[in-house]
Amino acid sequence: MSHTLEITDLKVHFPGRHGAPVRAVDGVSLHVAAGETLGLVGESGCGKTTVANATVGLQAPTAGSVRVQGTELAGASRSVLRDVRARAQMVFQNPVTSLNPRMTIGAAVGEPLLVRGRAAGRALRDQVAALLEEVGLRAEHAGRYPHQFSGGQRQRIVIARALALRPALLVCDEPVSALDVSVRAQILNLLVDLQARHAMSTLFVSHDLAVVRHVCDRVAVMYLGRIAEIAPRDAIFAAPRHPYTRALLAAVPEPDPAVQRAKPRLPLAGEIPSPANPPAGCRFHTRCPIVVDQCRHEVPPLRRVGDSDVACHLA
Amino acid sequence: MTPAALTVAALSLDLGPTRLVDGIGFSVAPGEVMALVGESGCGKSVTAQAIMRLLPDAIRQTGGQVRLGEEDLTALPERAMQAIRGRRLSMIFQEPQAALDPLDTIGAQIAEALRQPLSRVRAEVRRMLEDVGISDPERRIDQHPFELSGGMCQRVMIATALIARPAVLIADEPTTALDVTIQAQILDLLRRLAIERRTAVVLITHDMGVVADIADRVCVMYAGRIAEAGPVAEIFAAPMHPYTALLLASIPRLSDVPKSPLAVIAGQVPAPGEYGPGCRFANRCPRAEPRCATTTPPLLAAGQGREIACFAPLADRRAP
Ligand SMILES: Nc1ncnc2c1ncn2[C@@H]1O[C@H](COP(=O)(O)OP(=O)(O)OP(=O)(O)O)[C@@H](O)[C@H]1O
Ligand SMILES: Nc1ncnc2c1ncn2[C@@H]1O[C@H](COP(=O)(O)OP(=O)(O)OP(=O)(O)O)[C@@H](O)[C@H]1O
Ligand code: SF4
Ligand SMILES: [Mg+2]
Ligand SMILES: [Mg+2]
Numbered sequence: 001m002s003h004t005l006e007i008t009d010l011k012v013h014f015p016g017r018h019g020a021p022v023r024a025v026d027g028v029s030l031h032v033a034a035g036e037t038l039g040l041v042g043e044s045g046c047g048k049t050t051v052a053n054a055t056v057g058l059q060a061p062t063a064g065s066v067r068v069q070g071t072e073l074a075g076a077s078r079s080v081l082r083d084v085r086a087r088a089q090m091v092f093q094n095p096v097t098s099l100n101p102r103m104t105i106g107a108a109v110g111e112p113l114l115v116r117g118r119a120a121g122r123a124l125r126d127q128v129a130a131l132l133e134e135v136g137l138r139a140e141h142a143g144r145y146p147h148q149f150s151g152g153q154r155q156r157i158v159i160a161r162a163l164a165l166r167p168a169l170l171v172c173d174e175p176v177s178a179l180d181v182s183v184r185a186q187i188l189n190l191l192v193d194l195q196a197r198h199a200m201s202t203l204f205v206s207h208d209l210a211v212v213r214h215v216c217d218r219v220a221v222m223y224l225g226r227i228a229e230i231a232p233r234d235a236i237f238a239a240p241r242h243p244y245t246r247a248l249l250a251a252v253p254e255p256d257p258a259v260q261r262a263k264p265r266l267p268l269a270g271e272i273p274s275p276a277n278p279p280a281g282c283r284f285h286t287r288c289p290i291v292v293d294q295c296r297h298e299v300p301p302l303r304r305v306g307d308s309d310v311a312c313h314l315a
Numbered sequence: 316m317t318p319a320a321l322t323v324a325a326l327s328l329d330l331g332p333t334r335l336v337d338g339i340g341f342s343v344a345p346g347e348v349m350a351l352v353g354e355s356g357c358g359k360s361v362t363a364q365a366i367m368r369l370l371p372d373a374i375r376q377t378g379g380q381v382r383l384g385e386e387d388l389t390a391l392p393e394r395a396m397q398a399i400r401g402r403r404l405s406m407i408f409q410e411p412q413a414a415l416d417p418l419d420t421i422g423a424q425i426a427e428a429l430r431q432p433l434s435r436v437r438a439e440v441r442r443m444l445e446d447v448g449i450s451d452p453e454r455r456i457d458q459h460p461f462e463l464s465g466g467m468c469q470r471v472m473i474a475t476a477l478i479a480r481p482a483v484l485i486a487d488e489p490t491t492a493l494d495v496t497i498q499a500q501i502l503d504l505l506r507r508l509a510i511e512r513r514t515a516v517v518l519i520t521h522d523m524g525v526v527a528d529i530a531d532r533v534c535v536m537y538a539g540r541i542a543e544a545g546p547v548a549e550i551f552a553a554p555m556h557p558y559t560a561l562l563l564a565s566i567p568r569l570s571d572v573p574k575s576p577l578a579v580i581a582g583q584v585p586a587p588g589e590y591g592p593g594c595r596f597a598n599r600c601p602r603a604e605p606r607c608a609t610t611t612p613p614l615l616a617a618g619q620g621r622e623i624a625c626f627a628p629l630a631d632r633r634a635p
Contacts, residue, residue, distance in 0.1 A: 043494035150583040180354045180584055181521055185565035185577035192574045207495070214567035215574065233573060251499040253524030255566050257547050260527045265503070268496045270450075271464045 002070040004169050004201035005032040005055060005088075010064035012050050016276045023275050024050040026225035027064075029302070032169065035199040039216035039233075041209055041248070043272060046222040048205045052173045055203060056090045057081045069168055086116060089162035093174035095154035099146040105157045106132075106142025112164045131160040135190060152183030156190065163194070170194075173205045184211075191215055209252050213237055221245050224283040225275055231308035241310040244284050282313065290314055318384070320345045320515035321366070321404075321483045326379035328361050328370070333587045335361055335374065336539045340614075343515040343532075345482065348506065350526040350547070351519045353536030354584055359519045363485045366517070367406050368396050383483060401428045405476035409488040411468035415460040421471045422456035428475050443474045447504060466497035470504070477508060484509075487519045502529050523566055527551060532620075535559050538585055538595035541614055545621030555617060555628040557602045594625070602627040 012025040025047040032038045040048050053059035054066050057073050066073040068088045071080065092098045099108055110128040113119040119127050129139035135156040146154055155175060162170060172191070176184040192215055195202060206212050212219055213233060220230040221244065229242040240246045250266040268287045273279055279286050285295040292314065300311045308315075319342035328336040336358040343349040351359050364370045366381050368388065381388045383404055388396065400406075405428075408414045416424060425440045426433040433440065437456070444452035447470040460468055469489060476484055486505065490498035506529045509516045518530060526533050526547060534544040535556065543556035554560040564578035571577075582599045591597065597607040607626055614624040 043496065152583060181523075182354055182562060182565060182580040183583060185567075185579050188567065189576050189579060192576075196574075209495075210567045210569055213569060213573055214571065214577070237569065247496055249569075251495040252569065253495075253499070253502070253522065253528040254569055255523035255527050255551070255563060256568070256570075257527040257551050259570070260524070265499070267500055267503070271466055271497070272494070 003031040003033050004069055005203060006067040008065040010054060010066060011062045012054055012059060013062045020276045023225050023278060028227055030220050030230060032201045032203055034201055037195055037202040037204055037216045039212035039219040040203060040205045040222060041207060041212050041219060042222035043207065047225045048222060049173055052171050052203060052205050055171050056088045057085055086165045087167050088169040088171060089167040091158055091162050091172045091175050094178050095151060095158050098158045099154060101146055104143050104145055109157065109160045109164060112161065131164055135160045151179050152186055155179060155187050169201045171203045188215060209249060224278050226283055227302060227311060229308055229310045235307035241305050241308045241315040242312050243288050243290055317344045319343060320384060322382040323366065324380045326365060327377045328365055329375050329377045330373055335587050339541050341534050341544060343517055345515050346509055346513040348509050348516045348518055348530045350530035350533040351517060351536060352521060352526050352533055354521055356584060357536045358539045359536060360487055363406065363487050363519055366485060367400060402479040403481050404483045405481040406485040407472045407476045407489050409491050411472045412460060414472055415468060417460055420457050420459055425475045425478055428478050443478045447474045466493055469493060469501055480512060483515045485517045505529060523563060538590060540595060541624060543623045549619055549621060553630060555623045555630055556625050557600050558596045560629055
């Protein structure tokens with residue numbers, strides 16, 4: 001059986017301001033198995049959102065393949081894309097801009113069902129009520145407007161809408177980053193709950209490693225448009241193989257002074273280079289603490305080391 | 316005990332009829348990093364603006380005092396305040412690009428903090444750039460902000476804030492806009508400078524990880540008031556305020572059991588117009604008693620340098 005999501009050698013290049021294209025995503029391969037949650041982490045600008053957008057057909061690939069339940073999105077017709085979008089739904093970072101302020105939340109949640117002719121009238125109302133309750137809101141809320149809800153409640157509404165068509169794949173792009181710290185846990189608990197209940201596949205994009213560890217089964221680490229490492233959750237957190245993964249983990253400030261202050265520091269020199277002008281060889285070589293000459297010339301392929309797939313000559 | 320470098324006492328800030336900040340107080344010793352932590356809208360930035368006497372027109376200080384060493388800043392004329400800002404009392408912001416002048420070289424902007432032309436203080440500025448970890452300072456000194464990354468701009472702002480060796484540095488979310496690997500560099504830098512220069516640092520953040528990393532003491536704010544304050548090690552090990560305890564339990568950690576339920580704080584933070592007469596956490600608090608909704612719990616000493624504002628704290632360690 002094919003995976004729910006299969007991305008092969010995906011490239012997404014944008015026209016650059018100074019001639020050279022911005023290679024936002026430059027040869028990414030990954031998959032998400034049925035019922036699995038894959039975390040996609042990496043620093044700002046590494047290409048996470050671009051991968052997420054390509055996964056739900058919001059961004060056409062420059063090259064490579066994106067398959068949702070076996071259906072190819074690259075070069076697909078409008079009707080195929082429309083069909084795939086019902087099976088792959090996206091939850092964006094900002095619940096405020098994701099909802100139409102002039103639409104009741106009942107209408108917003110029911111819209112995908114109505115537009116695709118899946119339900120109408122009484123049946124639609126019942127399904128909307130069930131969806132609202134599923135995300136922890138009350139059915140009576142259906143007649144209210146988004147501004148009558150808090151940020152956390154609005155993210156629940158967005159999630160209910162994404163669930164309406166019972167997608168095989170949920171793509172969450174930083175779903176809790178815009179929320180108050182005290183309501184993040186509510187949404188994370190909800191997402192974990194939904195995974196267990198529906199055995200949905202999820203691509204979970206975040207720059208917060210502790211959040212990713214909490215909700216994901218496997219984790220992919222991106223750096224400058226490429227995958228540095230992919231591994232099962234416990235492997236990547238217990239035994240990170242790529243020097244970038246190690247530095248990223250060391251840089252997470254943990255909310256425990258004893259642990260945090262005892263932690264060895266692995267400071268990375270310098271800044272992330274521009275994706276319009278990425279370094280040759282290993283893209284991490286300008287900041288890598290263990291760089292050798294080979295790294296400057298040869299692109300390290302992803303290869304299996306222990307339980308990880310790692311793109312590093314020295315792993 | 317060393318006298319405090321900065322003391323804030325009973326500070327109240329109003330927006331029209333709405334009290335945004337309600338009688339908060341804390342002090343910071345030389346060389347100490349004090350974190351002011353709390354969720355969006357709880358009043359961290361307006362407190363910083365009040366300390367700098369840079370409040371927006373709409374917001375008025377209606378009570379309290381800010382003292383720099385022994386000196387009461389509240390009563391000073393604006394001219395005297397201008398001589399203090401950037402020299403004895405400095406501030407850095409979340410968005411460094413917005414705070415730097417795009418048309419001026421970074422060297423000239425740092426020199427400006429010394430009220431000197433760059434040519435007179437070039438060597439000193441270059442040393443400061445080196446001190447904040449900017450490589451190739453001789454070239455960078457003549458560049459403009461747009462030629463620098465976000466992390467480098469933040470270092471430039473720190474250099475600008477510290478070159479006059481202020482007694483107090485207010486850092487308002489200095490790493491929130493940065494990536495974690497860059498954040499780690501900046502936090503290490505702030506820590507080192509606080510120790511080496513004996514600068515008192517007020518670090519504003521909403522990230523408990525940042526607090527655990529570099530702060531000596533912490534004030535936990537909730538809805539315009541201090542819920543709990545004290546040494547970082549003690550508060551993280553045994554939070555006494557239900558809000559602090561729940562907040563700490565709700566954060567996913569690298570050490571918890573994946574997919575296990577996180578502690579949840581029901582409801583949401585009230586807006587300033589919605590504050591009731593009692594404890595502002597009462598409507599979300601699992602330990603609330605009837606009086607919590609009607610009476611404001613005072614911030615009281617609880618031993619070991621701790622203070623807590625709660626009628627039903629988790630472990631009652633108030634001195635008898
Ligand atoms: N439409 C576009 N046109 C040009 N460049 C783009 C476009 N969208 C993204 N980029 C660039 O592509 C790169 C990857 O962007 P992307 O938004 O995917 O990163 P990200 O990992 O999601 O970052 P963040 O953590 O900040 O959300 C960045 O350099 C970005 O500036
Ligand atoms: N210029 C202003 N005019 C009117 N109200 C303001 C102004 N600045 C802040 N406020 C209000 O004052 C309260 C406290 O805001 P403040 O910016 O201090 O919060 P904060 O704790 O810094 O939050 P954040 O974490 O989002 O930066 C908020 O309710 C805010 O809406
Ligand atoms: S390939 Fe070389 S530069 Fe890249 S991560 Fe490995 S050691 Fe570092
Ligand atoms: Mg993004
Ligand atoms: Mg603020």
